Amino acid sequence: MHEIIWYGRGGQGVVLASQILAEAAYIQGFRGVTSAPTFGPERRGAPLTASTRIAAEPLRTFSQIEYADIAVVLDESLIEVMDVVGRLKEKGVLIINTALGMEEIAIDGSFDLALVDASQIAREQHLFMGGLPTVNTPLLGALSRASDLVSLDNIERGLKKKMPDHQAYTNLQAITMAYDKTVIREATTE
Numbered sequence: 001m002h003e004i005i006w007y008g009r010g011g012q013g014v015v016l017a018s019q020i021l022a023e024a025a026y027i028q029g030f031r032g033v034t035s036a037p038t039f040g041p042e043r044r045g046a047p048l049t050a051s052t053r054i055a056a057e058p059l060r061t062f063s064q065i066e067y068a069d070i071a072v073v074l075d076e077s078l079i080e081v082m083d084v085v086g087r088l089k090e091k092g093v094l095i096i097n098t099a100l101g102m103e104e105i106a107i108d109g110s111f112d113l114a115l116v117d118a119s120q121i122a123r124e125q126h127l128f129m130g131g132l133p134t135v136n137t138p139l140l141g142a143l144s145r146a147s148d149l150v151s152l153d154n155i156e157r158g159l160k161k162k163m164p165d166h167q168a169y170t171n172l173q174a175i176t177m178a179y180d181k182t183v184i185r186e187a188t189t190e
Contacts, residue, residue: 024158
């Protein structure tokens, strides 16, 4: 089983990204997929998480994810507020939306680190919600590149099932751009 935690803020599309990934995994052939938000009465902008579980066989586990194989961070400021690294399994993958380069990131550990400026990609593709760049779909492209869990083609197919045609085109462009621009640093060994 593969467990993914999405870290974002209310209104960023964390829940939708989790659902698109689950749909894409099912299309790819995984028979056990779940997607669930983790939030209470938060308002727009408040920190929240969503989770996706993916397995070859049907799942019977619906509890919250304690430790993730993959953590996707839509807003890099959340790394200071939430225990993102502490909830990532050893040899996992940490994907961060950031304009910083690998040499500027002060995060090390026994996990792969993937960086992409999803905010810039969203701006280039004119993906905005409430005046802010919508980064959830570009990060699906980064996840596909960094994890090899679900193919880019199936991410795109999953998105088409969850989004109206008039929105899908620019989101698909953003997914592909993020896939191409994601920079990966493999886990440090000690």
